[in-house]
Amino acid sequence: xxxxxxxEGAVRTITLDRPASLNAFNEALYDAxxxxxxxxxxxxxxxxxxxxxxxRAFSAGNDLNDMAARVTDPDYQPGEYGFPGLMEAxxxxxxxxxxxxxxxxxxxxxxxxxxxxLVFMSSAARLKCPFTSLGVAPEAASSxxxxxxxxxxxxxxxxxxxxxxxxxxxxxxxxxxRVCEPEDLLAEAHRHAGLLxxxxxxxxxAVKHTMxxxxxxxxxxxxxxxxxxxAELLGSAANSEAxxxxxxxxxxxx
Numbered sequence: 001x002x003x004x005x006x007x008e009g010a011v012r013t014i015t016l017d018r019p020a021s022l023n024a025f026n027e028a029l030y031d032a033x034x035x036x037x038x039x040x041x042x043x044x045x046x047x048x049x050x051x052x053x054x055x056r057a058f059s060a061g062n063d064l065n066d067m068a069a070r071v072t073d074p075d076y077q078p079g080e081y082g083f084p085g086l087m088e089a090x091x092x093x094x095x096x097x098x099x100x101x102x103x104x105x106x107x108x109x110x111x112x113x114x115x116x117x118l119v120f121m122s123s124a125a126r127l128k129c130p131f132t133s134l135g136v137a138p139e140a141a142s143s144x145x146x147x148x149x150x151x152x153x154x155x156x157x158x159x160x161x162x163x164x165x166x167x168x169x170x171x172x173x174x175x176x177x178r179v180c181e182p183e184d185l186l187a188e189a190h191r192h193a194g195l196l197x198x199x200x201x202x203x204x205x206a207v208k209h210t211m212x213x214x215x216x217x218x219x220x221x222x223x224x225x226x227x228x229x230x231a232e233l234l235g236s237a238a239n240s241e242a243x244x245x246x247x248x249x250x251x252x253x254x
Contacts (some may be wrong), residue, residue, distance in 0.1 A: 002141065096196050144219060
């Protein structure tokens with residue numbers, strides 16, 4: 001099982017459920033999350049989607065075992081939808097998306113927040129975009145969405161430094177809307193999601209459409225630019241060294 005899905009009234013909660021892997025996205029999790037978002041979008045009984053993680057992480061990002069296999073395994077099989085499918089599902093989601101960041105959020109665990117309408121973050125959570133430390137390019141239109149969300153210099157620091165950002169700093173920058181104590185996080189996210197869900201669904205969708213539509217082409221263009229840069233850098237010397245170092249730490253049980 002890679003996801004838990006539950007409904008409370010008109011609020012659907014999607015929980016990333018690979019806690020042993022810190023909810024890192026492999027192809028199966030990309031596919032399952034894509035399908036879950038599409039189903040929530042199509043279900044007339046669902047007005048708001050809450051996305052969170054099981055265990056101590058929101059998501060540790062791309063599964064680096066998968067990333068290494070993509071470079072080294074000639075028989076590597078991508079998923080049915082994979083990362084591109086998730087990007088389309090996020091961009092096409094017509095209903096409000098609330099993210100409850102319960103723990104570590106790395107890579108896609110951070111960049112997915114650019115698609116959220118509201119972000120609640122545990123005071124114990126931390127964010128990181130490790131692209132430069134892995135020798136690769138940004139992803140998920142983060143090169144466009146983060147400057148739009150938090151300003152050029154804040155986005156530049158997150159994307160260029162590969163450093164951790166704590167919850168207080170994330171809220172100061174504007175990544176997180178609310179910071180909650182860990183034990184209060186889901187209750188607060190659900191309380192606000194429930195308030196949104198009490199509003200007429202067509203009105204919610206109209207508001208989101210008018211907010212997203214002006215940027216839709218720019219987001220798709222950013223994703224295409226990032227894909228091209230990522231493909232060029234994947235398997236490069238810096239990327240191969242970073243993946244080898246990760247494999248060494250894994251083999252040593254770190």
